[in-house]
Amino acid sequence: MKAAIIVFPGSNCDRDVAVVLEASLGYRPLMVWHRDTDLPDLDLIVVPGGFSYGDYLRCGAMAAHSPVLREVKARAEKGTRVLGICNGFQILTEAGLLPGVLMRNRDLRFICRDVHLRVETDATDFTRGYQAGQVVRFPIAHAEGNFFADAETVKAIEGNGQVAFRYCDADGAVTEAANPNGSLGNIAGIYNPGRTVLGLMPHPERLAEDLLGGSDGKTMFDSLVEALS
Amino acid sequence: MTAITPDIIAQHGLKPDEYAKVLEILGREPNLTELGIFSVMWSEHCSYKSSKKWLKTLPTKAPWVIRGPGENAGVIDIGDNQAIIFKMESHNHPSFIEPYQGAATGVGGILRDVFTMGARPIANLNALRFGDPAHPKTRHLVAGVVSGIGGYGNCVGVPTVGGEVNFHPSYNGNILVNAMTVGLADKDRIFYSAAAGIGNPVVYVGSKTGRDGIHGATMASAEFDEKSEEKRPTVQVGDPFTEKLLIEACLELMATDAIVAIQDMGAAGLTSSSFEMASKGGLGIEMNLDLVPMREEGMSAYEIMLSESQERMLMVIKPGREDLARAVFEKWELDFAIVGHLTDTGRMVLSRHGEIVADLPIDPLALASPEYDRPWVQPTKRQPVDAREIETVCPVEALKTLLGTPDLASRRWIWEQYDHMVMGDTVQRPGGDAAVVRVHATGKGVAITTDVTPRYVVADPYEGGRQAVAEAYRNLSAVGALPLAVTDNLNFGNPEKPEIMGQIVEAIRGMGQACRELDFPVVSGNVSLYNETQGEAILPTPAIGGVGLLADVSRSATIDIKGTGNAIVLIGETKGWLGASLYLREICGREEGSPPPVALHRERRAGELVRQLIGDGLVQASHDISDGGLLVAVAEMAMASKDQIGVALDAPSTLPLHAWCFGEDQGRYVLEVRDDDLPTVLEEAVEHDTAVRVIGRTGGHVISVGGRAIAIEELVKVHEGWLPAYMNGTVE
Structure with missing residues (x-):
């Protein structure tokens, strides 16, 4: 499996994801600078967290129009797996690879804490190592993670089984109290219709x-390595 | 040309005798640009003129100290060709006037002090002091400062892992924002600021220069009055995105051989950076100010030299490496300009629009700044209070009250707004005794803490100074780290008042003694004076930032109780010292009494014992005893426990119960120990000549003492409740 991590000016989780991916892969993934447009053959592209271009204008908006993103979009259309984390998720929605938008958190504050998530499906390359309905614990660290989409889009996302993760309590109950940022339907992450692109906060x-x-x-990184190797 | 009148001299904060010295050095009248340069270089903030005499008495050496005070930050050796570079710095005055930007640029400034030396920043901490929660400005200041620290630190991608917060009415008009950064460098690739190589190019990189922050250093060297709000334009505006790019660009260039010397532009901007580099190298600089990248048109030489625009650095580059350096900064889309070169004249010669606008001798400015031996008086020490004369309250009710008071309530609302996990090495998150960060890609860890107890310092500056150092030593030991060195951030009132100067002198004497006896030298620091508003000074607040090393980071101890049926062991002597305690202040409403004395030899032995026990894997949980005393420490361990495991305490009959529960005797720790390990722990304590006693047992979900009990759940509610409710405006 060949993996690359896109690095924008202002990315700050690029090294973190490289370390973890390396542990699963056994070798260092390729780091791709935002001006590069000449990508080699890849099985997985990761768009990491951070503050690409300072999050000026709107989170992810400028990165979505960067040269490398045109190439990422083309690869995604051909089926290359794309994983967007936090700012990466914001970029993928801005680029139109995923539906919906990430608005300011309900309380208008940055939140950094562990949250519980319910794995909605294990029938993807990203989540095959989990079990559907399993409760996992990941941290969040964002000020703009409040997922929103119009009613029709939400209906389509839900109908197609595109919801990847929902905020829940430790027992797996999807409740308002377990929703850290006000996301519609407690949605923490979504797929594209083909479940080859995943974005999550x-x-x-x-x-x-x-x-x-x-x-x-x-487990997510192990799943990808297993599925794509 | 502007005539230099006594008015203009006074506006620049120069005293008549200081101006006389200016005339003597120059042999002529300065022009306005030159006067401005003298004014910032000789400001208290840049020159340490009131504190220098006393700072020199602090111990700064140890075999593991690579570089002590005098550089941008202190450098210590952590083995394997690695060094930790760290410093703490205040941004008090700007944060009061404009809390978001003041705090944000405080973080930005301290980050630059560390990465300018070649270190990648790996952790930030903040020591914050606010006024009375009931004061109308406090809520706004807390919200702004926290949001500013988060806004900057989160974006640059350096985790904010810890710190401390106090509230007291003495800070109503002068909050304290002390920011600390810890960085990691290769020991053989540390960069210094001494310029070298006559003819070498002087290079400006980073953001463009604007009119912001002019005379920030002078503002930070004066008392506040009712017109302080008018100083808003002297507060700088930060851009963390540019800082992130600057970090990456500098570290990328530092991996080559291009840089001879480098210095960030902090207080007094281009002036202090250029003078410092030239002075340390014993050289001169010629600069053409027309070449400085500028944000605005029509800036004068005065404005360019005094601007405190953020995210800028000055470098001396090896000849022939200009193109390489330029390419790196262009890649990161930052400004890069060769603005001058080094000379052998020992003078700073500045030109603008083809004319010489300043021609000053460097050493007399940089080295011959005034040094004062200000008059001081021995502070009046408070008398001890007798525990038997202090009101007794049901201990668990008092505990519940204390845990919900502003100084003890959970700070979760604050640290959840800071990204404390980015970089993937945060082993102990905020909420413990010290933050623990893994040294990337190794098994080692760095422990970091900030400490001072201002109510002790005001009651007895000498003891308070000792205690601040001892508590930092204890917090590091409590996680199992060997304390290595400290940075200090001395926040006081107006040094021209003998009583305030007495606090400074005595606190430094106490700190120095503790640092010496604990082998815990001072390697960097910062002084913030004139923290007064309309004559009212803050509590003396010499904040200590301590750094320690864990050889095996996986062995660090945490405060949360791990299991039931384990012994709760008290290390250290308990006499029930209630003077200057939180119990006395919060429960009895009395800010009185002398603070608990620190016995440094015992402190050291207890620390060695605890570190050894943790290293040997004999400790399930560990916590130092500080604010609020023993019962508060035990409650904090229970509240942190994953399953809210309680503790049944067995109080001795030899002391009044409230004194045993809430006395703030120093040099103590609470450990959770399994029965199997207990004999070894007790033996080791005897071996270390340290008092030890089993005081209780874990189990259930309550804290019980003296026949009373309270549910952990109830304590958590109170403890977690205060700050969010206060910030929502539902409680005062």
């Missing part, structure tokens, strides 16, 4: 090692 790469407090996130 929580950071699986941050809890991928017991020393750091848990390893639920590692």
Whole structure:
């Protein structure tokens, strides 16, 4: 499996995801600078968290129009797996690879804490190592993670089984109290219709090692390596 | 040309005798640009003129100290050719006037101090002091400062892992925002600021220069009055995105051999950076100010030299490496301009529009700044209070009250707004005794803490100074880290008042003694004076930032109780010292009494014992005892426990119960120990000549003492409740 991580000016989780991906892959993934448009053959492209272009204008808006994103879109259309985490999720929605938008958090504050998520489906390359309905713990760290889409889009997302993760309590109950940022339907992450592109606000790469407090996130990277190798 | 009148001299904060010295150095009258340069270079903020004499008495050396005070930050050796570079710095005055930008640029400034030396920043901390929660400005200041720290730190991608917060009416008009950054560098690739190589190009990189922050350093060297709000334009505006690019660009260039010297533009901007580099190298600089990248048109030489625009650096580059350096900064889309070169004249010669606008000798400005031996008086020490004369309250009710008071309530509302996990190495998140960050790609860890107890310092500056250092030592030891060195951030009132100067002198004397006896030298620091509004000074607040090393980061101890049926072991002596305690202040409404004395030899032995026990894997949980005393420490361990495991305590009959529960005797720790390990722990304590006693047992979901009990759940509610409710405006 060949994997690359896109690096924008202002990305700051690029190294974190590289470390975790390397642990699953056995070698260092390729780091691609935002001006590069000449991508080699790839099985997985990761768009990492951070503040691409300073999050000026709107989170992810400028990165969505960068040269490298045109190439990412073309690859995604051909079926290359794309994983967008946090700012990466915002970029993928801005680029039109995923539906919906991420608005300011309900309380208008940045939130950094562990949350529980319910895995909605295990029938994807991203989640095959989990079980549908399983509760996992990932951290969130964002000020704009409040997922919103119009009623028709939400209906389509739900109908097509595009919801990847929902915020829930420790027992898996999807409740308002377990929703950290006001996301519609407690949605924490979504797929494209073909489930080859995943965007999520929580950071699986941050809890991928017991020393750091848990390893639920590692399963996602192991799943991808297993599926794509 | 503007005539230099006594008025203009006074506006620049120069005293008549200081101006006389200016005339003597120059042999002529300065022009306005030159006067401005003298004014910022000799400001208290840049020159340390009131504190220098006393700062020199602090111990700064140890075999593991690579570079002590005098550089941008201190450097210590952590083995394997790695160094930790760290410093704490205040941004008090700007944060009061404009809390978001003041705090944000405080973080930006301290980050630059660290990465300018070649270190990648790996952790940020903040020591914050606000006024009375009931004061009408406090809520706004807390919200703005926290949001500013988060806004900057989160964007640059450096985790904010810890800090401390106090509330007290003495900070109503002068909040304290002390920011600390810790960075990691290769020991053989540390960069310094001494310029070298006559003819070498002087290069400006980073953001463009604007009119913001002019005279920030001078503002930070004066008392506030009712017109302070008018100083808003002197507060700088930060751009963390540019800072992130600047970090990456500098570190990328530092991996080559292009840089001779580098210095960030902090307080007093281009002036202090250029003078410092030239002075340390014993050289001169010629600069053409027309070449400085500018944000606005028509800026004068005065404005360019005094601007405190953020995210800028000055470098001396090796000849022939200009193109390489330019390419790196262009890649990161930052300004890069060769603005001058080094000379052998020892003078700073500045030109603008083809004319010489300043021609000053460097050393007299940089080195011969005034140094004062300001008059001081021995502070009046408070008398001890007798525990038996202090009101007794049901201990668990008092505990519940204390845990919900502003100084003890959970800070979760604050640290959840900080990204404390980015970089993927945060082993202990905020909420413990010290933050623990793994040294990337190794098994080592760095422990970091900030500490001072201002109510002790005001009651007895000498003891308070000792205690601040001792508590930092204890917090590091409590996670199992070997304390290595400290940075200090000395926040005081107006040093021209002998009583305030007495606080400074005595606090430094206490700190120095503790640092010496604990082998815990001072390697960097910052002084913030004139923290007064309309004559009212803050509590003396010498904040200590301590750094320690864990050889095996996976062995760090945490405060949460792990299991039931384990012994709760108290390390250290308990006499029930209630003077200057939180119990006395919060429960009895009395801010009185002398603070608990620190016995440094015992402190050291207890620390060695606890570190050894943790290293040997004999400790399930560990917590130092500080604010609020023993019962608060035990409650914090229970509240942190995943399953809210309680503790049944067995109080001795030899002390009044409230004194045992809430006394703030120093040099103590609470440990959770399994029965199997207990004999070894007790033996080791005897071996270390340290008092030890089993005081309780874990189990259930309540804290019980003296025949009373309270549910952990109830304590958590109170503890977690205060700050969010206060910030929502539902409680005062």
